[in-house]
Amino acid sequence: MSTPVPVCLADYEALAQGVLGVPEAAYLFGGAADEITLRANRTAFDEMALVPRVLRDLRGGNTAVTLFGDRYSVPILVAPLAYQKLFHPAGEIATAQAAAAMETGFVLSTLASTSIEAAAGAGEGAPQWFQLYLQPERAQTLHLLRRAEAAGYRAIVVTVDAPINGLRNREMRTGFRLPDGIRAVNLGPTSGPMMPMHGDPIFDRLLASAPRTADIAWLRQNTKLPILIKGILHADDAEDALALGVDGVIVSNHGGRTLDTAIPGVLTLEAVARKVAGRVPVLLDGGIRRGTDIVKALALGASAVLVGRPVAAALAVGGAQSAAHALRLLAEECAAAMALCGLRTPDMITRAAVITATARPLP
Ligand SMILES: Cc1cc2nc3c(=O)[nH]c(=O)nc-3n(C[C@H](O)[C@H](O)[C@H](O)COP(=O)(O)O)c2cc1C
Numbered sequence: 001m002s003t004p005v006p007v008c009l010a011d012y013e014a015l016a017q018g019v020l021g022v023p024e025a026a027y028l029f030g031g032a033a034d035e036i037t038l039r040a041n042r043t044a045f046d047e048m049a050l051v052p053r054v055l056r057d058l059r060g061g062n063t064a065v066t067l068f069g070d071r072y073s074v075p076i077l078v079a080p081l082a083y084q085k086l087f088h089p090a091g092e093i094a095t096a097q098a099a100a101a102m103e104t105g106f107v108l109s110t111l112a113s114t115s116i117e118a119a120a121g122a123g124e125g126a127p128q129w130f131q132l133y134l135q136p137e138r139a140q141t142l143h144l145l146r147r148a149e150a151a152g153y154r155a156i157v158v159t160v161d162a163p164i165n166g167l168r169n170r171e172m173r174t175g176f177r178l179p180d181g182i183r184a185v186n187l188g189p190t191s192g193p194m195m196p197m198h199g200d201p202i203f204d205r206l207l208a209s210a211p212r213t214a215d216i217a218w219l220r221q222n223t224k225l226p227i228l229i230k231g232i233l234h235a236d237d238a239e240d241a242l243a244l245g246v247d248g249v250i251v252s253n254h255g256g257r258t259l260d261t262a263i264p265g266v267l268t269l270e271a272v273a274r275k276v277a278g279r280v281p282v283l284l285d286g287g288i289r290r291g292t293d294i295v296k297a298l299a300l301g302a303s304a305v306l307v308g309r310p311v312a313a314a315l316a317v318g319g320a321q322s323a324a325h326a327l328r329l330l331a332e333e334c335a336a337a338m339a340l341c342g343l344r345t346p347d348m349i350t351r352a353a354v355i356t357a358t359a360r361p362l363p
Helices: 009-019 022-029 036-046 091-102 116-122 138-150 169-174 201-209 213-222 235-243 265-276 291-299 309-340
Strands: 048-050 065-067 070-072 076-078 105-108 128-132 155-159 227-232 248-251 282-285 304-307 354-356
Touching (some): 022 169, 076 091, 076 309, 235 265
Antiparallel strands (some): 065 070
């Protein structure tokens, strides 16, 4: 029997379930608690309708966008995903190669299982971004930042929505743990949080090194690279981030992996984008599986989207080649959706392209 050829990202996700071990699949595909947010990230897109337009001259159209001076052939970036060697021995090297080949963006996680320098090398001069988790000691954070700058990363993505681990029950039931030999190689062996001994276990101990306003202000003073804040779901938080001098915001609920029942990013995107009012780019992730999702996100104010689990799923199925193929499928779907909506370029995508099914109060 021949292996079915994947024709969309869902096919890769289904195939990966058969390739990965049960704990690894639970780690990749799971979300927090009852996975209500994980599912809602998808249904939010499905409940929105695109508005096709006809008879327009679309010759010369393309899907390319420019972010911080760099060109991307489609408004897609590979989201930062920890420990990619769990999914394929080539790990982040393969994903970086795939992104470079498809001219999409690529964001390397602080918790990568590949060194900052090796992942940069695999990107073949393509623009890559580094996702930064603030470390317990500022000297450790600065060390990561300097390595990312030296390796040529083009922007710093500071993730602020996961100060404590989400309770991912699906993963916990499988007893998932990192296998020997796979670890966050860019962090020193002693860089676990230094927890104070007293106080409330969550508010005083686990959150002792959670990112705060002053940390972002400090970071701003310490790098000239564009800084994006990842994990924004409220327009006022976006405004606060802008006041600190950041260069972009990523609307995200961490793929439904932290706070279950949190609002899907795409439902708050419009409010955030309205508040930001074009001052900096707004990006979105969570549940992007189709080119139509990308058009919807851009219609609601995003400049680009990030894609997480499906890229790792394709990586598991067939390494760099499959990851590139998955990105190609998404890029082709994006072009087709734009064309059928009569949109020649991403900057022609306006609010009129999408109808949201339910009117909700915007936060
Ligand atoms: C297995 C896995 C690992 C992740 N690791 C990180 C990480 O290290 N840093 C981070 O900022 N986000 C991390 N995320 C969140 C993603 O960057 C992204 O927000 C999310 O996956 C987008 O949703 P999607 O998977 O539905 O596309 C991770 C997500 C998954 C599924």
